[in-house]
Amino acid sequence: MSRAPVLHLVVSAAGPARGIAALVDLLSADGWTVCLILSPTAATWLDRAALAETTGHPVRVEWRFPGDPEPHPRADAVAAVPATFNVMNKWANGINDTLALGTLNEAVGAGLPVHAFPCVGRGLGNHPAYAGNRRLLEQAGVVVTDLPNPDREGWQPVVDALRPTRVRRSAE
Template sequence: MSEAPVLYLIVCAAPPAQRIGELAELLAADGWRVCLIATPIAATWLHRDELAAQTGHPVRADWRRPGDPEPHPPADAVAVVPATFNTLNKWAAGASDTLALGILNEMLGAGPPIHVFPRVNAALAAHPAYRPNLRRLREAGVVVHDGDVLRSPDEMTPSRWAAVVDAIRQARSRG
């Protein structure tokens, strides 16, 4: 029997991040080995030790030192949940000033399926850079999902997380 596929779950600093353990649990139940990578601010919101115990992998937010072993197995797929305005725009521009962005840029070139679930408020979504940058990511092969999937944390019901799991499951079945 082969090992379960690996999903890099990139977590940005938006309210749903505070409940990312629920999503990681559902993804694991769906057959994924989940490796969490957080933006620097999101990392301060997470219970990293608990999430590491839950997933069996360290929650990464910092670059590893040269010569240090890679703490995560290679990714079969990537999901950015929640994806913020800042991360999406910097990623589309090719910035790699955080580990999360560095991994996203590398994965874009490596070819695994990448799913993005934005959590961007209406004012930021109206910014002139936002839509062209989403288009640029789509043209590069990223699947950008409807931002309404992720609402405020009090609305992060199991059915909303299930929509994320279903979308990611479709990536696995195509792979």
């Protein structure tokens, strides 16, 4: 009996995060089991109870206590949507000060398929640290695709970018 591949979706605090429920619905319809991990700031913006009901899994923000069971099934892939300037730079430098960053760091180290969809404005995108850190993540195997504007283009480009990973993982 095959199971739907599991996507750990890491959400950080950029404007598009407010519409993440629509992305979760599309990903679920596309065949993913979605588990959400939110940055602490994104957690204050979103209805965690409603998202947990939609996904069937708790929405995580904080580390679990040592010895407690893992509340999410093991990931087949991880995606950071949206990934902020702060998240991209901290992640590239291995900073592990939130569960969201810990999830991303561990996924890279475990060799899982990892996608990042940065949502970084022009001013921050031109900062000298950003280009180098983005390149570092790409060299580590992270597929980095600028986040399309969901207000104009919808979330479908994200679903489409993740689909080859889902198809590949469900065939294994």
